[in-house]
Amino acid sequence: MNERPIGQQSVTVRHEPVQARAAQRVEALLDAAAAVVVEHGIEHLTTALVAERAGASIGTVYRYFPDRVAVLVALAERNLERLRHALERVLAAPHETWADATDAVIGAMVDTFREVPSFRSLRTGEGLDLGPSAREQVAPQFADRIAEYVLERWGIELDEAGRESLVLAVGGLDALVTYAFLHDPHGDPRYLALGRMCAMQHLTAAFGDPVTADDPRDGAPIT
Structure with a gap:
């Protein structure tokens, strides 16, 4: 029998889709940040503006970027x-x-x-x-x-x-x-x-x- 030890779970199915979705979300947030920079300038970029432009919650932005500097560095x-x-x-x-x-x-x-x-x-x-x-x-x-x-x-x-x-x-x-x-x-x-x-x-x-x-x-x- 192909038995798996107790407590060991399969991790071969879900990671890739989750990672792909996260990468797509980050790209969308950076696209939004780029648009904000073009329209308002670097000095006026905020996480709130990124969230608004991306149509996302501010919590979504903070999930990937702790502050506006992190957004600019990633961009x-x-x-x-x-x-x-x-x-x-x-x-x-x-x-x-x-x-x-x-x-x-x-x-x-x-x-x-x-x-x-x-x-x-x-x-x-x-x-x-x-x-x-x-x-x-x-x-x-x-x-x-x-x-x-x-x-x-x-x-x-x-x-x-x-x-x-x-x-x-x-x-x-x-x-x-x-x-x-x-x-x-x-x-x-x-x-x-x-x-x-x-x-x-x-x-x-x-x-x-x-x-x-x-x-x-x-x-x-x-x-």
């Missing part, structure tokens, strides 16, 4: 994941040169600002005032991923100075793209162009002149 994390996924889609393609890859990355950033609600005002949450626990800087994280892509695609390995130039390129680009969307929901093309120009200057210092995978720089190996 910022979701924004970061959406930006990271956009970047990964871009880097899944075998671009001819690192300049082509850069243009694709910039395009992905601009699309994220245009298409993800709350991204213009909240971005990835680096500007949130969280007291002693500041959010981790995003530019070095994306610089690491880009450096990995460039090494795999063109065999370009960065030294310390090159790594610094790459981080400056990503951080400066982020700042100028952010400013481009400060007063223009579509992105002021002047600042977008300036962001690309500044990024290209720093990236050229890091990677050298753009070359194709068939024409490696200084004979560097191509993987």
Whole structure:
């Protein structure tokens, strides 16, 4: 007989549906929070407004988020994941040169600002005032991923100075793209162009002149 010890219960049936419903509820609450941020601004977001916008009780909000800061942090994390996924889609393609890859990355950033609600005002949450626990800087994280892509695609390995130039390129680009969307929901093309120009200057210092995978720089190996 297939007997179960006394007191032991099966847990294979209900957990997945419950977890799925909870995840859907959290997504709905974050969608509502994004709408509140867009309409009223970060400083005016409250758990009560989130509940009202989501058509939920305030108790439902508190079940997942203890306060408004927790809501903003979760929304910022979701924004970061959406930006990271956009970047990964871009880097899944075998671009001819690192300049082509850069243009694709910039395009992905601009699309994220245009298409993800709350991204213009909240971005990835680096500007949130969280007291002693500041959010981790995003530019070095994306610089690491880009450096990995460039090494795999063109065999370009960065030294310390090159790594610094790459981080400056990503951080400066982020700042100028952010400013481009400060007063223009579509992105002021002047600042977008300036962001690309500044990024290209720093990236050229890091990677050298753009070359194709068939024409490696200084004979560097191509993987």
